[in-house]
Amino acid sequence: MRIKAAVLYQQGLPRPYAETRPMVVEEVELDPPGPGELLIEVAAAGLCHSDLSTIENQRPRPLPIVIGHEGAGIVREVGQGITDLKPGDHVITVFAPSCGNCRYCVRGRPNICPTGNAARAAGQLPTGTKRLKRLDGTPINHNSGLSLYAQFAVVARRSCVKIDKDIPLDDAAIFGCAVMTGAGAVLNTAGIKAGEEVAIIGLGGVGMNALFGAVAAGAERIIAIDTNPRKLEMAKQWGATDVFLAGNDDCAAAVRDATDGGVDKVVETAGSIPAMQLALAITARGGETISAGLPNIRAEVSYLHASLVSEERSIRGSYMGSCVPERDLPRLLGLYRRGKLPVDRLKTSHITFDQINEGFDLLSDGAVLRQMLRPNG
Ligand SMILES: [Zn+2]
Ligand SMILES: [Zn+2]
Incomplete structure (x- = not known):
């Protein structure tokens, strides 16, 4: 399918990003989900400091790439072999994909599973594939197995946790990185x-x-x-x-x-x-x-x-707040329901694709907490 995405072509460009425009918003091709993958419509994606670090080239990545690693969305299609999620389900994405079988995963530390690192370095989904390409056929790399600065994303089943539909997706998105990383560092790691x-x-x-x-x-x-x-x-x-x-x-x-x-x-x-x-x-x-x-x-x-x-x-x-997403996201959302994780206070603004480069100028200035991209709104 043809979708709109913000494609990062070059890392380390000087500021202001409003002028140098490291990300180009364009139409790209997204392949359908393969076995163990699903298609999600991205409802909201946060502009996080790690995305800024990627733009700044603090950590080199394969290019071109679609970044964005904190978000939530709605399942639109499931690939072969997925029986526990169906179209219409709401999910939070997980930026540290895990295999479920290695020595770290079985000890309850999927956040440091090395398979995620390998996929990230290769710009692939944890299933070993790439589903994004330019209209001329050039492959586009994935970021953290997600690539959420796009209207839709194909992600691995293990990169998602299902949530209840009463949680606003806009708030849920922040749990994908900032909440797990921050609240998790205090509650789990410390x-x-x-x-x-x-x-x-x-x-x-x-x-x-x-x-x-x-x-x-x-x-x-x-x-x-x-x-x-x-x-x-x-x-x-x-x-x-x-x-x-x-x-x-x-x-x-x-x-x-x-x-x-x-x-x-x-x-x-x-x-x-x-x-x-x-x-x-x-x-x-x-x-x-x-x-x-x-x-x-x-x-x-x-x-x-x-x-x-x-x-x-x-x-x-402390990486991803030492979280086991399937265990900790329900617990953290429970605290949110009781008003103890008031993430809505952190939302500085909602932005559209047109404002994404400017958004990273604001983040770099330290002037904002969370700007939320709504790729479909
Ligand atoms: Zn593992
Ligand atoms: Zn982040």
Whole structure:
């Protein structure tokens, strides 16, 4: 079928994207779903920082590619062998596809299943195919097995989780990345419990969901840190007990002073080296520094190894919030239903294809939380 999609032809173009236009919105050909695949109509797709990183060439990808890895949609057609989903069902997409059989999947860690990485590097769906091509027949690569900046997408069965139809798809879309990554980092990776303390560095879509997760968990003290004073104000309204402005030399000392030497668990969501250095600097002795933000593929951080040992510190990564999507999405949507994951607050605007390049300028400026692309509206 012929559909409209935003095709990324070149990574690393300079800003403003409104002028250099890294993505070209054009008609492309989408093949029907093969065995184990399904066709979804994309209802909403978020503009996420990882998409921006791809545009910036922080992580090289095969080109041309259709990006977009956070979304929700409606099943329109199912491929051979799929019996548990039918046309009309609503789904949230999962950006870290998994095989279900490897040593990581069977231990309940499908988020680090290596088959997803292989498919991503090859620009394929996890089924080993490519379903998108230009009108001249040139194949177009998939992103994270999804490619959601398009009116429709063919995805693997394992890249979707069915949800109830009463959840607005616009809100559901945000669960595909920002909620799982942010709330998951706090609830799963950090395992924050009632009465504990946590610091969150970086208050974008992921960081704000980490904040919601910390409030939902009943954290006694929630320290929110960002370089943007406006986001600190929002964080305060939404449940942060303490806020600190980052980007100056005094921030780490101020946090340590206010917290009797540091915070037990620190979750970094900014994906930058200064943010990670700050996270390490404000973690208390015996504490845990958790990073959920992806920096440049070659970025390195150093730490004093003797302190790691003698002060029993730990440093952990958190990918997709250590989520098992089939287990955690229903649980997170349950919190949403009870008003504890108010993702609607994060939606800055709805945009159409015409505004997608400009949208990434706004995201790059740190001026917005979540802009939602409605490819069919
Ligand atoms: Zn696996
Ligand atoms: Zn994302």
